[in-house]
Amino acid sequence: MKVELLAYTQNADLICASAAESCYSRLPSAELIQKKDSSDILSKIIDMGHHSVIEHASFTFSICNVSRSFTHQLVRHRIASFSQQSQRYVSMSTPSYVIPKTISANLKLKKLYEDTMTKIWQSYNALKDEIPVEDARYLLPNGCTTNITVTMNARELLHFFSLRCCNRAQWEIRDVADQMLALCKKVSPVIFQNAGPPCVRGICPEGKFSCGHSRKL
Secondary structure: OEEEEEEEOOOHHHHHHHHHHHOOOOOOHHHHHHHOOOHHHHHHHHHOOOHHHHHHOEEEEEEEEEEHHHHHHHOOOOOOEEEEOOOOOOOOOOOOEOOOHHHHOOHHHHHHHHHHHHHHHHHHHHHHOOOOHHHHHHHOOOOEEEEEEEEEEHHHHHHHHHHHOOOOOOHHHHHHHHHHHHHHHHHOOOOOOOOOOHHHOOOOOOHHHOOOOOOOO
């Protein structure tokens, strides 16, 4: 997989801090932003749970060579914009799929997996020569690789990281979420300073289903 931060709101910490401060000032955010000091007020506002102010910042990612199984999970996050590679207009003739580590670590299972994928693609290629590609693609598996572009605002990203950076999240979406969070922290360290699973900030809400281990991000 490959995760890249394509674009983001420049000076997001400062913009969101000035927006927050404008709620308690006679001055507009355009004047408050000149203060060039965002950390204290923004950290306080976020810790209080007033996350609406960080909706002013958005981040766009390119996520490549991930499985369709992953993207099925990703698009459940509704407050986001997605543009995914089309299986109608992009050639899927060459086998390309994700192999979970639980399978790749076992030679017998890996052979079974790869043999099955080979058969699937042989059948897919035979079908697409006879019927429309949009119908032949029904045969392609969840493991088939894909590319997707996603844009989220900072508030939704905090929610996304809270759920998907957790040890109990499925491994592929957790790996992607960890990479996205690392990229966000580089450009907006204040907004994302305490981002991640709930155990980073306090008590795990999973109860008896908790993994029992706090994550270090």
